[in-house]
Amino acid sequence: MTLALTHAHGDRITVAHAATGTELFAYVYRPEAAWEAPKPYLHPIRTLSGAVVTDYRPNDHRWHKGLQLTASHLSGQNLWGGNTYVHGDGYLALPEKVGSMAHVDFEVVSAADGRAVIAERLTWHPHDKELWADEERRIEVRDVDADTGSWSLTWTSAVTNRRDEPLRFGSPTTHGRPAAGYTGLFWRGPRAFRDGRVFTAEADGGDLMGSQASWLAYVGEHDGRDGHATLVFEHAAANDHAGDKGTHPAHWFVRSDPFAAVAPSWAFHEELVLAPGDTLTRSYRVTIADGAWDREQVAAHLRGHAW
Numbered sequence: 118m119t120l121a122l123t124h125a126h127g128d129r130i131t132v133a134h135a136a137t138g139t140e141l142f143a144y145v146y147r148p149e150a151a152w153e154a155p156k157p158y159l160h161p162i163r164t165l166s167g168a169v170v171t172d173y174r175p176n177d178h179r180w181h182k183g184l185q186l187t188a189s190h191l192s193g194q195n196l197w198g199g200n201t202y203v204h205g206d207g208y209l210a211l212p213e214k215v216g217s218m219a220h221v222d223f224e225v226v227s228a229a230d231g232r233a234v235i236a237e238r239l240t241w242h243p244h245d246k247e248l249w250a251d252e253e254r255r256i257e258v259r260d261v262d263a264d265t266g267s268w269s270l271t272w273t274s275a276v277t278n279r280r281d282e283p284l285r286f287g288s289p290t291t292h293g294r295p296a297a298g299y300t301g302l303f304w305r306g307p308r309a310f311r312d313g314r315v316f317t318a319e320a321d322g323g324d325l326m327g328s329q330a331s332w333l334a335y336v337g338e339h340d341g342r343d344g345h346a347t348l349v350f351e352h353a354a355a356n357d358h359a360g361d362k363g364t365h366p367a368h369w370f371v372r373s374d375p376f377a378a379v380a381p382s383w384a385f386h387e388e389l390v391l392a393p394g395d396t397l398t399r400s401y402r403v404t405i406a407d408g409a410w411d412r413e414q415v416a417a418h419l420r421g422h423a424w
Contacts, residue, residue: 255272
């Protein structure tokens, strides 16, 4: 399946499915409001039929933007956006703690042979703009399948600590708020996806917050058009924990009420500590499909599409 890529320099890269003309996503790297912790994001993301499956700056959380890499608590700074959670005081407006992830340059921007690639270098900064980390990011579009009405993107980020002291990745839960372990790659679904169906290979629904599973699916129903969409989030088996041997499956942050959101959290129950000079690498795959897939359909699709 042919993919078409368009680069509006200094602003965004769009990837479209040439046969249908559907713009699958826009990767926006132009900085936005400082209070929202500027960082690149994907929005809108669409199914092959053109249905939007992300939200952008909703009134409840203006810093929620499609699909983006975040760090809600990073060594006392907030690279998530908005108010900062402080145990005992709740969420406070602390602009002096809001940092950013800045685009530096692109190493690859290409589309060929049914695959699109965006390879980017970024830098991470606290509010005072000191350099805290370098990131090498690679986003690929692949497995465009008109028969199943689906396509996939993979997202790999390698973050290197450039400080002289450890970087401590945390979340509101590591700082005292139960069931709020959001950090890392974060998806915000459209308003219509509220009360969608959530399941993994082993479980359904409300018992999944903070659980572990290699994949998690979210099924939502559209406003403005008939039908559903399914998003399947996968946590790569090769992901490791700051250089430790072995695999560490995601602890899922997931909500279907009061809004649709999924994050394979880096630090749900405990902080992740990255030593000076060390690199943390995380890889994910997100499959976007037209229709309401069930557990068997998800499993069959994943068996037929290796990373």
